Amino acid sequence: MSNSTDTGIEQAKTLLAAGDWEKAKGIYEEILRKEPTMREALADLADIEYCRGRLPDSKRLCLEILRYRPFDDRAIRGLLAVYLTGLRRKLQHVGGGSKWSHALREFSLQMGLLVAYVAETVLENVGSQRYRRLFPRSKEGRFSCRDVFSALQQAGGDIMVKSLHYPRVIETPLALSSLGVRRGARILDIGCGGSIAPAVLAQKGIRATGVDLDAPSVERQRSVFRKRFPEEWAAKNLTLSVADARHLPFAENSFDGVLAISTLEHIPGTGDSEAMGEIARVLSPGGRAFVSLEFAPTFHESWFSTNIGAGYETGGGARWLVRYYDLPSIERRIIEPSGLEVVERGFIGETTSWGAHGLARSPAWDPLPPSFLNPVLALCFIKRFLWEKSESAVWKVPYVVLKKPDSEKICSDEGIQA
DSSP: OOOHHHHHHHHHHHHHTTTTTHHHHHHHHHHHOOOOEEEOHHHHHHHHHHTTTOHHHHHHHHHHHHHHHHHOOOHHHHHHHOOOOOOOHHHTTTTGGGGGHHHHHHHHHHHHHHHHHHHHHHHHHHHHHHHHSSSOOOOTTTOOHHHHHHHHHHHHHHSOOOHHHHHHHHHHHHHHHHHOTTTTTTEEEOOTTTHHHHHHHHHOEEEEEESSOOOOHHHHHOOOOHEEEEEEHHHHHHEEOOOTTOOSSOOOTEEEEEEEEEGGGGSSSTTHHHHHHHHHHHEHHHHHHEOEEEESOOOOEEEOOOOSSOOOTTTEEEEEEEEEOOHHIIIIIIIHHHHEEEEEEEEESSSSSEEEEEETOOTOOOSOOOOTTTHHHHHHOEEEGGHHHHHOOOEEEEEEEEEEEOOOOBBSSSSSOO
């Protein structure tokens, strides 16, 4: 491989990290004109086409790799992802969105609940160290994958696509468990649109308040809760409203816990730091906040055109911001502005590419519900890492658990501490 090819690969990977897929694609295509069998360029180009939903092009590139390297694991993973996504799309469109399509979604959720129940029961009974690290048992109990799928089943999965995605199967119960809250506690979920977290909390007798800046998604979620959950129960335990995380419409010390699951990275400017100040303000003494973000080796921001109502606008129309944090920027923009104590900081991620980058993979912005096998795949592949010991992860999601001082200490007797 020539020096110019090395330089081109590095430039393309930098562009990919910044979200500029078109320029990265151009560089890879130029490299392949000179070196048609260049595996790295073929594989990255297959990833780009897959993430953009161009499954035939991704398949063609994976097959091209296998012509020269018959047992290439990255090409095999790519083909599996293409076939699984193609199958999901066919199932989704059976009956053209009719009752048969809805029945398939319901069946997938039923199977997801069954798979989560069986997998977690087995892991608990065999004393799995990995499972105990993912969901440490606290004095107030813990949430699990089956809690998430139980609520999804009741909600019908109509708008809860975000909660079905592979990393969320672990991230959601981990976030809820980290709050260590009792029955009757008050929890705020920031960025609740498409999230099942409020329903999971409410099923445990915890009063959940969800806010999101996107009014249509809040209304859709509200209508689903009205339709699928008992009216009296929902009125008592579930409150949803349109609100900006930078200006929360709640009094000081209103909540015993706050969730911000992959939300703050979408707020432009210094909005993430402003939101952390608001989280600290509305959190009651002794209350905890769970915050998860997007990660990259170097801090950067990318704007994407989107057809989802993100709530923020720039230039000519709706745009979707994704901010990628490194460790110093998490300290500077998230932890320090809050003034809260750090209880725990870590990552969830994988040391193998067979999960998120393989069997459970979905194209970007894919609205289809992932496989009901996601719970068992997530429990098999996803681990929890300390900040200082995450180098082996091929992908990772950073999170921090923060606490407002001056209260009785609530802590878990297992798990990872920073």
